[in-house]
Amino acid sequence: MNGWDMGEDETFDRWEGESLSARAMAARPTPYLDGLNPAQRQAVETLDGPVLVLAGAGTGKTRALTTRIAHLLNTGRAQPNEILAVTFTNKAAREMKERIGHHVGGMIEGMPWLGTFHSICVKLLRRHAELVDLKTNFTILDTDDQIRLLKQIIQAEGIDDKRWPARMLASLIDGWKNRCWTPEKVPSSEASAFNHRGTELFEQYQERLKVLNAVDFGDLLLHVVEIFQKHEDILAKYQRWFRYILVDEYQDTNVAQYLWLRLLAGGHKNICCVGDDDQSIYGWRGAEVGNILRFEKDFPGAEVIRLEQNYRSTPHILAAASGVIAANESRLGKTLWTDASDGEKVRLIGHWDGEEEARWIGEEVESMQNGTRGLDPMGLDNMAILVRASHQMRAFEDRFLTIGLPYRVIGGPRFYERLEIRDAMAYFRVTVSSDDGLAFERIVNTPKRGLGDKAQQMINKVARDNGVGPLEGARIVVRDKLLAARATNALRELIEGFDRWSAMLTAGHDHVELAEIILDESGYTDFWKNDKSPEAPGRLENLKELVKALNEFENIQGFLEHVSLVMDNGQEQEGEKVSIMTLHAAKGLEFPAVFLPGWEDGLFPSQRSMDESGLKGVEEERRLAYVGITRAEEVCTISFAANRRVYNQWQSSLPSRFIDELPAENVEVLTPPGLYGGGFGAAATAEIPGVMRGSGLQEKAARADAYNSPGWKRMAARAQHRGTRQPSEARNMVIDMEAASPFEIGERVFHQKFGYGRITDIEGDKVTVDFEKAGTKRVVASYISAEDQIPF
DNA sequence: GTACACGAACTTTTT
């Protein structure tokens, strides 16, 4: 293992007997350069030395980046395995791979060093694990494991974990790791953290990780940096090896990532960072805008290239976004421009409350879908609702469910984070390595085996006393009959299970089959089959999904590694659906039509962000606003509600300060629908202080009376239209005919979101169901299934 | 040791 030699590894296979210049001679034509604008071309062709590409939203950033790599390869400057290309998300990495392949044809055998910071670090760390006292098969803890471990430490110290919760310590330690601080390096200014015990607990935590042969997310970076700093020879090899380094989304790098990059770029100094300071929205996670602002100082002689021509949005949308972001103090400054012709103004509308906002957006989506807005009909895939915080999503889900509008939530609870997936993974982990204590702990008593706290404490104690892993400890407990007969038997059975499964694993039994066997024999599948809760069917479905996913891997180990690193779940792409997601999740995406609801002070900008980070916080929120607006290609609709239900009580709020920053000439104020239902109308809009504060929107609002406002006209037009053919009607008719009232009153049914319930009323395609958990709801029949037809 | 019921606290964003 220590015979570390790059030459032996496929990822370090250099062409023999051919000098670089010779390869350069063999350069092929460069058709991929055609169609680039001058700035993009410069970004692609400035290959040597440090380069910072400041790429505004929608300026062809990814294109420049991938073309640059294609160019490096095509000119023979580097082999695919000599290029280090880092991204933040697996999705971005995947997309880059695809697009490079497209440029260069099939000639690339894959780029082993194109990936996320984390996945590349795992690769590096597995090679050099022993240098930081780890074994090469170390496990990567997920957040859940991390919290549980910290909780144990806190409790062992006799600290009240109510007052000092493990979550708090976890985020503290994460923050330190983001700044590349090991326990010794945490500055004394942090000494008072976590009741003055922070640093000490951090140290203990690191000790425990070492014993467990485990690392957390932050460690992946930290350990590699440490190896580079302590072992010059190793660093030098990598510095030599990576001829060219490319970094995507540079504005999102934290200090640890920055140091990592700087170390690796120290040799050839061919580092190209692409980013947009205006889209730095991960400050709370340790990202340092400073990294991008300082680039020229860090890398002397750096060339800075600005991509400013926007290919995505109409001029009004672009101008609105620019107007907002201009209010930020600390930015490098870019002036986005476009050739596109005029298009619609950004639309702004206020509502009485959050439910009305959801209702209005629902109708708006339907009318866009039908092309009733005077525009061409637009597919649901082309529309997105971008919210600040995930809890805002529920209002839309509820509404869309009721009217039967297909939607898709992007980036919700991730697949691998789900309870049942974690449990299943824990079984696999113990099977693979019997000393994975955290995993063992997780499942000793899941499903219930009568091995409660007392039994677990006994196992832990025995394991510790004998200096062995928990599974071995459990073996001793069984052997010496340290527990009641029933518990002993249960434990014996579990141990025998693991013995059997790991034997099968060693024997090379098919891993997909093995996974099924483990889940069945352990009783885990039955556990959920017997569970009566509404989530149970979904969980079983997820388990099936998990086993299916195993097919794509050669063995369970590879799969475990994949899951611990791949944060995104494969989104089902089928069917036309509106997307609902957070602004953060929307970065990098674009949609013809974008809705931005909830622009109210306190919600957006978020109160918490302002409280915690003051002006810096507001600036980051403003960048978030900028990201939101620039997602829109053709139509961008911003809205706010005067009242919103928070927890259980009503709270009224003022429109977001960002609304004031929208340039009046690029905004069209729509009249709220309440106008013709009575209640909240144009007058009320004008009454809300702030909406039009000092921006000239005031006159606009004043003019936006019932009959003149384009908003009203549209409203009236739609009302008429509705009379003849309601948008959702056509679609529902099909459903009606296909499934002519498949239900009857009193029947027990299942609904994806609300669970089980009994039908109390049927009215056309709408069914009223008294749900056991969710209460009485009126839903579209196609969204519920008869009890005996639950899909699993 | 488990099952259920009640109460508290929480909601930003996540590689």
Place this chain on the structure above:
DNA sequence: GTTCGTGTAC
């Protein structure tokens, strides 16, 4: 409105 954790009853 939820989820999580604690307390009580079996």
